[in-house]
Amino acid sequence: MKNLKQWSSFRAFSLLLAGFLLASALPLFGSGAKEKKESLVIRGAVYKGSSGFGAVRLLEDPPELGAGISVEFQVLPTPQEMVARVSSGEVDIAVFPTNLAAKLYNAGTGYRLGGVIGYGILHLLSSDTGIASWADLDGKTVYTVGKGATPDFLLRYFLSRSGVEKQVSIDYSITAAPQLAQALIGGKVEYGVLPEPFATLVSNKAPTVSSVIDFQQSWNDLYGGEEGRSYPITVVVLSSKLLDSHPEVARRFLDAYKASIEWVRANPDDAAALIEKFDIMPAAIAAPAIPNCNLVFLPAVESRPLVEDFLRVLLDFDPASIGGKLPDEGFYFQ
Template identity: 30%
Template structure:
């Protein structure tokens, strides 16, 4: 091979390498300049947003080219609208709303739970067991929703029929429940955390009669109790963003673990992101809040039993029918 021939091959080789490197650079540039994808995450004020406080406050980067926008909804109507109009890519909702969203849209699946039951039967009277409730009036919130249905289901299995053995007086929200009990207008009530901690601070004579989540576990042979705050994911978003969802759920798990280990800082975080609960109450509430992430693969039976009970008491509370297996997200 003569010198000119060798020189020509070297030049061609250098040019080819340059072209390949150029193509690689262009590909990398395209990936780096990939259009940013907006992800909308909505949740209600209260324990669900407290459970998610670390994510909302710190806004960790979850995958490249994703911008996560968190919204804490102050009313159930706003939360429901965001889900039913399929505006939310991810939402934390009351567990019965997860069933309604699936039955109505077929576009939301359950990814896991950030909180199991945090409802407590309390009294300023001497109430020791269920037989002492016979003929009594009990204050509650959420007629036809989780607090109402859970209470009625447990009472029924413990031998008390609603509107026959006991009477329920429904208030609009826990924020109304607390001052009513403090003023002595109601003596027995079902109160959720974090309202319970505020109530017991203002009226020390209030005593916990029953932890309704423990009652549910005993009656239903359940490891976790009843699911209260559920993470749902829009299926059309999941199909194209599985890695993002898996990474997001890891952050949720880490966030709820951190919340249980850093209760004082959690109070500060919650205040900064706009949670309405007084930050002083949050460390106390966490002792009974039952916050923690449980993946759907480990809680399917809890949901199936929960929805079955809801359907028996009020079919509309789950959207009129028992959700099929499609409601459970597959990784």
């Protein structure tokens, strides 16, 4: 009987101990599940062309932003595809022309400015050495790609400021920059507006064709810009969801983006190899143009005066191009 009582007591103690251990383990399992739930995948995108150059280091070696955080980047073919991804909320980080970023913000998409990643890269190219100013284009036909795009707005703006907008014919019949570059190289077009890297490509392929008017210098002549700064043509935007829920992660990402841009500028040949690897542009075209692509990183708040000067010009020409108004202060991530 005594042994039976001892056995019963031992059995009860064992059950109690097992229950205690199980209860103690539950928070551990719960913590693991919670940690898994809090893992974060940040999805970013750039599109083909010089606007994607500065991000190639991020594509090759995604930044470490913290425990449980991963970054996935993709290269999209066009800005229009990027608009679709942003409108559907499929990406957290995107690269856009400045006016398109403002337009999307004004439309309520919830994407805010993280920083300027590129200044102006536009040139008027010609073999006509008699062109030294916008006024010298009186009576000429100038080709540009994309009616209503940034190059078109700025071309008409500078012609208007010089008083010759009505005297210059603008031809939009060539719809892609590579084709316009070939037309200039082949002598089929005498005056054409092109961005980098195509401006450098044309000058290298056709030594008699050069940049006769630098849009960036024209802008600085009007606005008294600092040396090396001009109008901000390309920006990186981040979703408000990411900025509001993980602001420090967003800041670490922007620091990594800045470091990537600095690396690209310092290592154009290595960067060009990555640019080709990720199908952004052939290395042979990218490498000689990188020094001329005005890749920068200017934080959102610091960039606001430059951004607003640029957007005001577009607002005067076509309010719809930026969504009908200047973005409010909420556009600029702090």
